[in-house]
Amino acid sequence: QVAVLVPTTILAYQHFKTFSSRLENMPCRVDYVNRFRSAKETREILNDLKAGKIDILIGTHKLLSKEIEFKDLGLFIIDEEHKFGVAMKEKLKKLKVNIDTLTLTATPIPRTLQFSLMGARDLSIINTAPPNRQPIQTQISTFDEEVIRDAIHYEISRGGQVYLVHNRVQNIEEIAGMVRRLVPSAKVVVGHGQMKGEELEDVMYNFIEGEFDVLVSTTIVENGLDIPNANTIIINEAQNFGLSDLHQLRGRVGRSNKKAFCYLLIPPLSLITEEARKRLKAIEDFSSIGSGFSIAMRDLDIRGAGNILGAEQSGFISEIGFEMYHKILNEAIEELKQTEFKELFKDEQNQTLAEGTLAKECNIETDLEVLIPDSYVSSTVERLNLYKELDSLSTPGELQEFASQLKDRFGTIPEQTLELIETIKLRQKAREMGIEKLVLKRDRMIATIAFERGSSYFESPTFTNILLFAQAYPNILQLKESEEKLSIVFSPIKSISQALKTLSQITNLQ
Numbered sequence: 001q002v003a004v005l006v007p008t009t010i011l012a013y014q015h016f017k018t019f020s021s022r023l024e025n026m027p028c029r030v031d032y033v034n035r036f037r038s039a040k041e042t043r044e045i046l047n048d049l050k051a052g053k054i055d056i057l058i059g060t061h062k063l064l065s066k067e068i069e070f071k072d073l074g075l076f077i078i079d080e081e082h083k084f085g086v087a088m089k090e091k092l093k094k095l096k097v098n099i100d101t102l103t104l105t106a107t108p109i110p111r112t113l114q115f116s117l118m119g120a121r122d123l124s125i126i127n128t129a130p131p132n133r134q135p136i137q138t139q140i141s142t143f144d145e146e147v148i149r150d151a152i153h154y155e156i157s158r159g160g161q162v163y164l165v166h167n168r169v170q171n172i173e174e175i176a177g178m179v180r181r182l183v184p185s186a187k188v189v190v191g192h193g194q195m196k197g198e199e200l201e202d203v204m205y206n207f208i209e210g211e212f213d214v215l216v217s218t219t220i221v222e223n224g225l226d227i228p229n230a231n232t233i234i235i236n237e238a239q240n241f242g243l244s245d246l247h248q249l250r251g252r253v254g255r256s257n258k259k260a261f262c263y264l265l266i267p268p269l270s271l272i273t274e275e276a277r278k279r280l281k282a283i284e285d286f287s288s289i290g291s292g293f294s295i296a297m298r299d300l301d302i303r304g305a306g307n308i309l310g311a312e313q314s315g316f317i318s319e320i321g322f323e324m325y326h327k328i329l330n331e332a333i334e335e336l337k338q339t340e341f342k343e344l345f346k347d348e349q350n351q352t353l354a355e356g357t358l359a360k361e362c363n364i365e366t367d368l369e370v371l372i373p374d375s376y377v378s379s380t381v382e383r384l385n386l387y388k389e390l391d392s393l394s395t396p397g398e399l400q401e402f403a404s405q406l407k408d409r410f411g412t413i414p415e416q417t418l419e420l421i422e423t424i425k426l427r428q429k430a431r432e433m434g435i436e437k438l439v440l441k442r443d444r445m446i447a448t449i450a451f452e453r454g455s456s457y458f459e460s461p462t463f464t465n466i467l468l469f470a471q472a473y474p475n476i477l478q479l480k481e482s483e484e485k486l487s488i489v490f491s492p493i494k495s496i497s498q499a500l501k502t503l504s505q506i507t508n509l510q
Contacts, residue, residue: 003063137260145178176188207230210229226255231254243282432462445499476502
């Protein structure tokens, strides 16, 4: 059996219609549960489900209630996954061990996306839009009655319909009144979640049938409504919406081959937060078709990845940042591999030695000036993005490409930034030599070997070269043995370039 979990009653009904028409010639029975089904209907559905007579059950949160029992649940589909909490999703998985799960979303929650990027879940991206779809033109504007009037006039003049999203039930009628005043010829209807079920279904059905020109509603229209004739959406107070909400709402229009428009109305920019500004900028930047993944990646940057081992779906893990969290976790795993589970991972250690890159990571500490100065790149965010990009590069070709792009965008590269690029080369060279830490301070460099005494590293060609260099140049290189690990002291070393040159000399010894 298949369970399909959806966030809203309207979407449950719409999926039921779609599944039924697609599978009408198949020997399977589709049904749905939501709060609009009567108690008697629900009871019959539950009995048939338990008996195995229903193959596919579509439902809202009601699917997670205790009275629902499947005879043999094999596949669990979560549509609009970003609308559900971790506890809810895990609850349904507990109904049966080893259940296949498929999550569908245009904008994954940072935690879910991170799971996929880490490889804990398979990721499939559908970048191809249906034929003849056009990108939605997105425009940010301060609240202006003229903008609203012109947008509605234009859409109605070409025979289309308009969504106006206002997410406050208290004064939604006032907004509807304003629309009637601005465009007297428009047939306006209001829809929100506090209406009776039948009433709301009537409103939606009549709008789908084209009996109204403008639907003034809360975010109840956000999930899954498919009305090809509605090609303009106006979102009021857009700064209060999350990135996925804005992308989902915008996705309600442009579902045919007509050009669609999305207007994000906000108060003056000075009154909204820095984070809201970033969200609006992202939604304006990524307006092309299939840009949901880019939006989700930007969301991951803005909000953090949440807690992989816990239930928070976004946020910077205990304020230490995701990368630091990941780093600490990796270090702890490596430590266990080398101590408590040493015998178990012996082959992996030997393979690492054979492959050439001996240290997993190398940290560099220095009092030299290696940075991207703010006089060269003034935007803090841009500088952080460049640091992050640089940190992910390793090959000489990638670093050369980075340097030429930097020069194209910002002009001649200053000396401190050239040294920063050399630092990445130095880090890679140190890793290849089995060095886990480099300290460049007071004109000398101290390198710490990543391996403890007794390791096969000390029989490797790399270490042999270090010993040969120490014998040839005793005034430049000295070996110092501490209780745990071996250190190598180089002096004088006055720059990153000189440090790189020295390590290269060692590796090039025959």
